[in-house]
Amino acid sequence: MFTGLIREVGTVVSSADGRLELSAPETARGVALGDSIAIDGICLTVVAFDDEHLSFQAVPETLARTSLATLDRGSRVNLEPALRVGDALGGHYVQGHVDGVGHVRSTAAEGEGKRIWIDPPAELLRYIAEKGSIAVQGTSLTVAAVDDAGFAVALIPHTLDETTLGALADGDVVNLEADVLAKYVEKLLPR
Template sequence: MFTGIVEDLGTVLAVERGADFARLTVDSPVVVTDRTMLGDSIAVNGVCLTVTGLHGTAFTADVMHETLRRSSLGALRRGSHVNVERAMPADGRFSGHFVSGHIDGTGTIASITRDGIATAYAIRAPYALLRAIAEKGSIAVEGISLTVTFANADAFGVAVIPHTAAHTVLPERRVGDIVNLEIDPLARYVARLMAVPARAADASADAASAHADGITEQFLAAHGF
């Protein structure tokens, strides 16, 4: 579990590519020198990876084909900068929002504009993700916990303050670039409950038809809320 608060702006030192995998070596002094161990979970641009090697101030992680196919990690090259965050300790501060490190898909930056001190990004995404993104809700973009400024059927927006820009990869992104997206985990469960009707033997008739009629007080009660 992560929070979407980036700890370090790491630099890719090497990318070893196989037929259906990649092995990344990332220099991240802030993270590696603070009790990082083999087997630890580290989010790289929002993707949860396992530390398989430690070399001075760098760590190595294997990336399987499924992850390469579903994320922007396949585009990384030597010298690329990446957002790095370790898994949240049980006694740590919780400053962002719940981020699993299991991205839901990717989006494409549609526009970048100035908005006072902030930089505003409009990001196009598949409708399956957009329907779970709400204005003023939370979303992780490249592993960064951000607040949604608008959401419609085609795109959503986020705004980045100067501090976030200075400590993450977003200023390096351009219109047309691909970014990793993870929706608020709560939206996943709501979407699943709405998409799959309850079996009549397990729930009331109202709960069984909630996928068609919308969420009701009875539907939520039948599912333990």
């Protein structure tokens, strides 16, 4: 379980055949073998590490459902270690189970911040509500607006500076995880 509050932006050292190695010194210092770390919102297990690097292995399901296979050497990624008992929950409950990838429709400056419109897979739209929560690249965000094809988020300068979201451009692919509460409510309602 995660909160969607990014703790470090790491750099891809290598990515091939489902293996991923990152340079992430801050996260590597506090990690143990088998720990769960969200990488751009994807919950992955640490399979090796040293003082500055973390290694992960992804299964075909993860590669098919996320943007992980598109990462290249030098790509920047959002990192968040799993929530621990006693940690503050400043974002929302994020599982690290990516529902699908969306595409950035447009980005526009808004004062010192930025508004980003994202088009998710059509089946995900029913879980996205204005002023609800969504994880984009693992970052907990509030939905600012919704239309027939997608949704917008409004990012403050801190989020732009401390995550990879400030570098997003039109057409970029992003990992999306809808609020788990919306999915449970749908499951519990009679059909």
